[in-house]
Amino acid sequence: MNFDKASLQKEISYKTSRSGGKGGQNVNKVSSKVELLFNINDSALFTDEEKLLLNEKLQSRFNKDGYVQVICDEERSQYLNKEIAVERLIVLLGNALIKPKIRKKLKVSKAAKLARLGNKKAQSDKKENRKKNFDIN
Template sequence: MFTIRFDILENEIEFSAIRAQGSGGQNVNKVSSAVHLRFDISASSLPSLLKERLLAQGDQRISKDGVIVIKAQQYRSQEQNRADSIVRLNELVASAATIATPRKATRPTRGSQTRRLDSKNKRGSIKALRGRVSD
């Protein structure tokens, strides 16, 4: 497992406060507690390989223009939603930053092959006994 190192700068993230959806009484109608986070991938200081992997990821939060849009409205306060959106952005970028090592093809051992064939024979003999009973 290989991980690309990255740092997201604070000045590359754009926040806008919006009103949250859902129930919440009078507070939800007058307070803008939800947060829209916008992060432009192409204009960021991320490594070029990481930018390519993010754009190729096909996540629904990434627009056609290459801008990550995250809406955070889980909490009642704007500060908590802002922190939550930053955490979710870091998780999204970290998922693209981890590169799994390719699997090396190996042959099954002789013991595992014989165990597999023995279990198949045993299962077949059990099923053969399920036929019609003749006198």
């Protein structure tokens, strides 16, 4: 990852609203719910290749305006909710930038095939011998 929290903060916009849940007397007065919005295409932190990868992997996280949206209303404090939302965005972007390793198909060696067939034959013979001994009695 070639971005840090400070540079990411400059490109993030926030929306706040009143949160449901705990809050006591402040619950109807304080806007503690935070909605973090981040536009990947306008970001200067990523290369064009990284932007394509992020757009592909985070397609389900976009809102109708094309922003990545992270919502947090866990804490009573707006500041703490902003911090949590930024951490979630960093994890989201970091995971989306990981490229999976390409699986290489391997051919089973001739010796391995012969060993497997030999084991099967030995097992088969062992069971076949049991049958013959059983029939004699």
